[in-house]
Amino acid sequence: MAVMVADVNAPPDVPPDARARLYAAAVQAFAAQGFHATTTRDIAGAAGMSPAALYVHHRSKEELLHLIALGGHRRTLALCQEAVGAGGGPVRALDRLVGDFVRHHADNPTTARVVNYELAALTPQHRVEIEALRSAIQTLVRDLIGDGVEAGVFATPDPMMTAAAVLSLGIDVARWYDETGWSADAVAEHYVGLVGRMVAAPAPAPDLTTAPPPAEERDRA
Amino acid sequence: MAVMVADVNAPPDVPPDARARLYAAAVQAFAAQGFHATTTRDIAGAAGMSPAALYVHHRSKEELLHLIALGGHRRTLALCQEAVGAGGGPVRALDRLVGDFVRHHADNPTTARVVNYELAALTPQHRVEIEALRSAIQTLVRDLIGDGVEAGVFATPDPMMTAAAVLSLGIDVARWYDETGWSADAVAEHYVGLVGRMVAAPAPAPDLTTAPPPAEERDRA
DNA sequence: CCACCGGCTAAGCGCTTGCTTACTATGGCC
DNA sequence: GGCCATAGTAAGCAAGCGCTTAGCCGGTGG
Numbered sequence: 001m002a003v004m005v006a007d008v009n010a011p012p013d014v015p016p017d018a019r020a021r022l023y024a025a026a027v028q029a030f031a032a033q034g035f036h037a038t039t040t041r042d043i044a045g046a047a048g049m050s051p052a053a054l055y056v057h058h059r060s061k062e063e064l065l066h067l068i069a070l071g072g073h074r075r076t077l078a079l080c081q082e083a084v085g086a087g088g089g090p091v092r093a094l095d096r097l098v099g100d101f102v103r104h105h106a107d108n109p110t111t112a113r114v115v116n117y118e119l120a121a122l123t124p125q126h127r128v129e130i131e132a133l134r135s136a137i138q139t140l141v142r143d144l145i146g147d148g149v150e151a152g153v154f155a156t157p158d159p160m161m162t163a164a165a166v167l168s169l170g171i172d173v174a175r176w177y178d179e180t181g182w183s184a185d186a187v188a189e190h191y192v193g194l195v196g197r198m199v200a201a202p203a204p205a206p207d208l209t210t211a212p213p214p215a216e217e218r219d220r221a
Numbered sequence: 222m223a224v225m226v227a228d229v230n231a232p233p234d235v236p237p238d239a240r241a242r243l244y245a246a247a248v249q250a251f252a253a254q255g256f257h258a259t260t261t262r263d264i265a266g267a268a269g270m271s272p273a274a275l276y277v278h279h280r281s282k283e284e285l286l287h288l289i290a291l292g293g294h295r296r297t298l299a300l301c302q303e304a305v306g307a308g309g310g311p312v313r314a315l316d317r318l319v320g321d322f323v324r325h326h327a328d329n330p331t332t333a334r335v336v337n338y339e340l341a342a343l344t345p346q347h348r349v350e351i352e353a354l355r356s357a358i359q360t361l362v363r364d365l366i367g368d369g370v371e372a373g374v375f376a377t378p379d380p381m382m383t384a385a386a387v388l389s390l391g392i393d394v395a396r397w398y399d400e401t402g403w404s405a406d407a408v409a410e411h412y413v414g415l416v417g418r419m420v421a422a423p424a425p426a427p428d429l430t431t432a433p434p435p436a437e438e439r440d441r442a
Numbered sequence: 443c444c445a446c447c448g449g450c451t452a453a454g455c456g457c458t459t460g461c462t463t464a465c466t467a468t469g470g471c472c
Numbered sequence: 473g474g475c476c477a478t479a480g481t482a483a484g485c486a487a488g489c490g491c492t493t494a495g496c497c498g499g500t501g502g
Contacts (some may be wrong), residue, residue: 018479018480032341033341034255034256034257034341034342036255036257036258037257037341037342039458039460040459040461041458041459041460049480050480050481050482051460051461051481051482052461052462052463052480052481052482052483053479053480053481054460054461055460055461055462056478056479056480056481057479060460060461061460061461117338120253120254120258121255121258156415157411157414158407158411161403161407161408161411161412162411162415164397164401165390165411165412165415168389168390168393168394168396168397169389169390171393171396172389172390172392172393173389175392176385176389180385182382186379186382187382190378190379190382190383190386191382191386193378194377194383194386194419197418197419197421198415198418198419200418239449239450260488260489260490261489261490261491262488262489262490270450270451271450271451271452272451272452272490272491273450273451273452273453273491273492273493274449274450274451275490275491276490276491276492277448277449277450277451278449281491282490282491
């Protein structure tokens with residue numbers, strides 16, 4: 001039991017030592033091989049300890065996964081909230097959200113992979129908790145895009161689907177980022193541009209007395 | 222459940238019976254719980270057979286995964302090749318590729334999840350083989366976008382990154398599609414629009430004697 | 443009628459798993 | 473020094489794992 005700090009989320013714990021080492025080793029192992037392919041011996045060994053040491057600092061292997069997922073989701077949600085809360089209107093908020101979201105996933109692809117692809121291994125209760133955080137993130141992005149459309153600065157036929165696409169773009173970066181040599185900033189910047197074009201309103205609106213065309217007027221051939 | 226095949230590629234075998242049932246059960250189980258959390262008993266049981274029956278029709282659990290991954294990737298590659306080979310120029314080809322790619326991943330999210338998220342469980346040799354197919358798909362999309370940029374019908378600062386984004390959009394659909402009530406066609410159509418806007422050249426080119434501005438002229442605020 | 447053969451299974455082998463137990467070493471405090 | 477709490481370990485348990493073995497069963501050809 002030991003310290004039992006009520007665990008804020010991860011290793012801001014008293015000794016930044018063994019517990020944090022186990023946490024870090026679990027992140028690496030879960031990301032590299034998946035939760036179920038990782039043994040408690042793997043984790044303890046990578047942290048330089050005997051198999052039983054894991055249970056001195058953590059209740060179970062699943063609790064480690066829960067800790068990682070919780071911390072990761074809280075950080076992502078906070079990042080999104082800051083982007084939206086900083087003001088400046090939907091355009092600036094979406095730019096910042098996409099930039100920060102992508103940069104975060106490129107800078108932390110290992111954690112992000114665990115956070116996004118290992119959730120099936122959580123207990124039902126923990127799953128529900130994490131799913132609520134994911135839902136909050138999704139709602140935030142949906143509302144941001146919806147607000148922009150209402151304000152006339154974005155144009156997209158279905159804001160919910162577009163929100164799904166924006167989140168997809170960001171999350172999936174973690175899957176392939178470290179196979180590339182690209183810098184996190186370069187990818188983030190590029191993605192801000194892509195999303196900006198995706199949702200751009202057709203014209204800067206020189207005339208809004210007459211009803212604007214409902215988007216979808218792009219000429220392709 | 223019983224048969225549930227619907228898969229074109231994998232079991233072109235003599236009896237479309239036990240072998241195909243095991244294959245289908247493996248797809249379901251790998252997608253739902255992951256490869257390592259799935260036991261050979263799970264698969265055989267879901268196929269209505271005893272544990273040992275799996276080994277009458279397949280060499281190992283990993284061979285089943287390999288079969289699934291191979292079939293899935295071949296189908297996706299073929300779909301991309303058809304879109305590009307159908308002619309009509311880069312714009313039409315990209316429209317078709319995105320539409321078909323997204324529709325395929327929405328119609329077969331279960332297979333697609335295995336195909337994209339369980340590759341770490343393959344043996345190194347099988348991994349290499351699958352990675353070659355993925356690389357072919359990626360090259361195809363990169364070249365298509367690159368060609369469009371050269372032809373002046375697309376504009377994007379980094380075609381390789383944009384290709385990564387396009388593939389991300391399509392692949393990630395499989396992760397969330399069946400939590401939604403959206404139709405595959407609706408998602409596909411929407412995504413064709415999103416990608417079209419992402420890569421659209423700035424103007425339909427009414428005047429090409431003067432050099433066109435090198436993209437990035439979007440007014441935001 | 444029988445020998446055969448492929449599909450299928452009951453039983454189980456050797457090994458690994460997550461986790462527990464019983465114990466030792468260490469260091470601060472009276 | 474005596475004491476206890478804490479961090480850590482060696483050993484091991486019950487359960488479950490992938491896969492094999494030996495043999496049954498029913499249909500088919502001679």
